[in-house]
Amino acid sequence: MSQGFFLDKARILERLGDDEEIFAALADLYLQDVEAYCGQLGAALAAADNAVLCREAHTVKGLLATFADDDGAALAFALEGQARAGAAPAALAAAVAAVQARLRLVGEALRTA
Amino acid sequence: MHTVLIVDDSDINLTLIKALVLRLGECTPVLFEHPLRALEWCADHVPDLVIVDYMMPDMDGLAFIRAFRARPEGADIPVLMITANDQRDVRYEALDGGANDFLNKPIDRAEFSARVRNMLALRTSQKHLADRARHLAALVDERTAAIREREKELIVRISRAAEFRDPETGAHIQRMAHYSHLIADALGLPEADRKLILEAAPMHDVGKIGIPDYILLKPGRLTPEEFEIMKGHARLGYELLQGSGSAVLKAGAEIAYAHHEKFDGSGYPNRLAGEAIPLYGRIVAVADVFDALTSQRPYKKAWALEDAASFLHDGAGSHFDPACVDAFLKRWDGAIAIRCRFQDEEDPSY
Numbered sequence: 001m002s003q004g005f006f007l008d009k010a011r012i013l014e015r016l017g018d019d020e021e022i023f024a025a026l027a028d029l030y031l032q033d034v035e036a037y038c039g040q041l042g043a044a045l046a047a048a049d050n051a052v053l054c055r056e057a058h059t060v061k062g063l064l065a066t067f068a069d070d071d072g073a074a075l076a077f078a079l080e081g082q083a084r085a086g087a088a089p090a091a092l093a094a095a096v097a098a099v100q101a102r103l104r105l106v107g108e109a110l111r112t113a
Numbered sequence: 114m115h116t117v118l119i120v121d122d123s124d125i126n127l128t129l130i131k132a133l134v135l136r137l138g139e140c141t142p143v144l145f146e147h148p149l150r151a152l153e154w155c156a157d158h159v160p161d162l163v164i165v166d167y168m169m170p171d172m173d174g175l176a177f178i179r180a181f182r183a184r185p186e187g188a189d190i191p192v193l194m195i196t197a198n199d200q201r202d203v204r205y206e207a208l209d210g211g212a213n214d215f216l217n218k219p220i221d222r223a224e225f226s227a228r229v230r231n232m233l234a235l236r237t238s239q240k241h242l243a244d245r246a247r248h249l250a251a252l253v254d255e256r257t258a259a260i261r262e263r264e265k266e267l268i269v270r271i272s273r274a275a276e277f278r279d280p281e282t283g284a285h286i287q288r289m290a291h292y293s294h295l296i297a298d299a300l301g302l303p304e305a306d307r308k309l310i311l312e313a314a315p316m317h318d319v320g321k322i323g324i325p326d327y328i329l330l331k332p333g334r335l336t337p338e339e340f341e342i343m344k345g346h347a348r349l350g351y352e353l354l355q356g357s358g359s360a361v362l363k364a365g366a367e368i369a370y371a372h373h374e375k376f377d378g379s380g381y382p383n384r385l386a387g388e389a390i391p392l393y394g395r396i397v398a399v400a401d402v403f404d405a406l407t408s409q410r411p412y413k414k415a416w417a418l419e420d421a422a423s424f425l426h427d428g429a430g431s432h433f434d435p436a437c438v439d440a441f442l443k444r445w446d447g448a449i450a451i452r453c454r455f456q457d458e459e460d461p462s463y
Binding site: 015016017019021022025026029030033052055058059061062063065066068 | 122123125128129132133136168170218222223226
C-alpha cells in the first residue's frame with residue numbers, strides 16, 4: 001500500500017483555489033506534526049485506548065485526504081472503524097503501523113515537492 | 114468586519130480554515146484548538162459565524178453547538194460543522210442540535226467560500242433586522258415620551274381649569290399631590306404607582322368646574338342643599354375623566370370619585386367603607402384634608418401643623434384609612450419639607 005504514492009499537487013491546489021501559499025503553509029505544518037501524529041497513534045494503541053485511537057485515526061484520515069491521499073485516508077478510515085468496533089490491540093497493530101507508514105510516506109513526498 | 118470563530122483540534126485544519134477565511138476579506142478569524150476555551154471566549158464575545166469540527170477531545174462538535182446555542186447570544190449565530198462524507202448520522206444529529214450547514218472534509222475552497230459567504234450574508238441580514246428593530250424601538254420610545262409629555266401638559270391644564278374656578282391655590286394642588294406621593298412611598302407602593310398618584314392627584318377636584326359659582330365661591334357656610342350640590346363635584350370629576358385609555362386619567366377619575374369617601378362608610382358619593390374605597394382615594398383623602406386644614410381660607414385660619422396631625426390621628430379608622438395616616442405621620446419631616454417647598458404665592462383671603 002505504501003508503494004507508489006504520488007503526491008497529486010494539482011488536485012490539492014485545485015481544492016485550495018490554486019493558492020500555493022496555503023499549500024506551502026499546510027505542508028510545513030504537516031512536516032512539523034507528522035511524527036507527533038504517528039506517536040499519538042502508537043500511544044493510543046499501547047494504552048489500548050480505542051476511543052483515543054478512533055479519534056486520532058479520524059484526524060489522520062482528514063489530514064491525508066487534505067493531501068489527496070485517498071488510499072491513505074481509506075487506511076485511516078478502516079482503522080477508525082476497527083477501533084470504534086472495539087478490536088483488540090493485537091488486531092489493530094498492523095493497521096496502526098500501516099497508517100503510520102502512510103503518514104511518513106506523504107511527509108516524504110511533501111518534503112521533496 | 115465579521116468575526117469568525119474557528120474551533121478545531123488540528124492545527125493544520127485551523128491554519129487552512131484561517132487562511133481561507135482571511136482570503137474572503139472583511140473577516141477576522143479567532144482560533145481555538147480546545148472547545149472549552151472557545152466557549153469561555155464566547156462569554157465576552159459574540160462571533161458572526163462559528164466553524165467547528167466534529168471530532169475533538171474533551172467535547173465534540175455536537176456538544177459544543179448545544180452549549181453555544183444555550184447562550185442567549187448564541188441562539189441565532191450561524192454555525193457550520195466540519196464533517197466527513199461518511200458521517201451521515203452525525204450530520205442529522207448536528208442539524209437537530211442547531212448546526213446551519215456543513216463543510217466537507219477534505220475542505221474544498223470553492224465550496225468553503227460559498228457556504229461561508231452564505232452564512233455571513235445570513236448574519237448580515239440578522240444584524241440589519243436587529244438594527245432596524247432597535248431603531249424602531251427607539252422611535253417608539255421617543256414618540257411615547259412625546260405623548261406622555263402632552264398628556265402631562267393636558268393634565269396640568271385640566272387641573273388649572275378647576276383651579277381658575279376654585280379659591281384653592283396652585284400650591285395646594287402641588288402640596289397635596291406630593292403628600293399623596295409621600296404616603297404612597299411610605300406604604301411601599303411600586304415606583305410606577307407612586308408616579309401615577311403624583312400625576313393624577315392634582316385632578317381630584319376637577320369636577321368643581323361643574324359647580325355653580327354662587328356655591329363654589331360662596332364666602333360663608335353652605336346650606337344643606339348647597340352642600341348636596343357641592344358634593345356632586347366628586348361624580349362630575351369622575352364622569353369627566355373616566356373612560357380614558359390613559360393610566361393617569363383613569364387614576365384621576367378614581368381619585369376624583371373616591372377622595373371624599375370615609376373609612377367608616379359615612380363619606381360620599383357612594384358611602385364606600387374600608388378597603389372598598391380605592392387605595393388612591395384613601396391616600397388622597399389624607400393628603401387633601403391635611404393641606405386644607407393647614408392652609409388659610411377666606412373663612413378660616415390655617416391650623417397649626419400639630420393640630421392637623423392630631424385631627425388625622427383622631428380620624429384614623431373613621432374618616433381615614435389608619436394605614437394611610439400612619440404612613441403620613443411616619444414621614445412627618447418629609448411632609449414639612451413639602452409644605453416649605455410649595456408655599457402659597459398670594460394671600461388667598463380675597
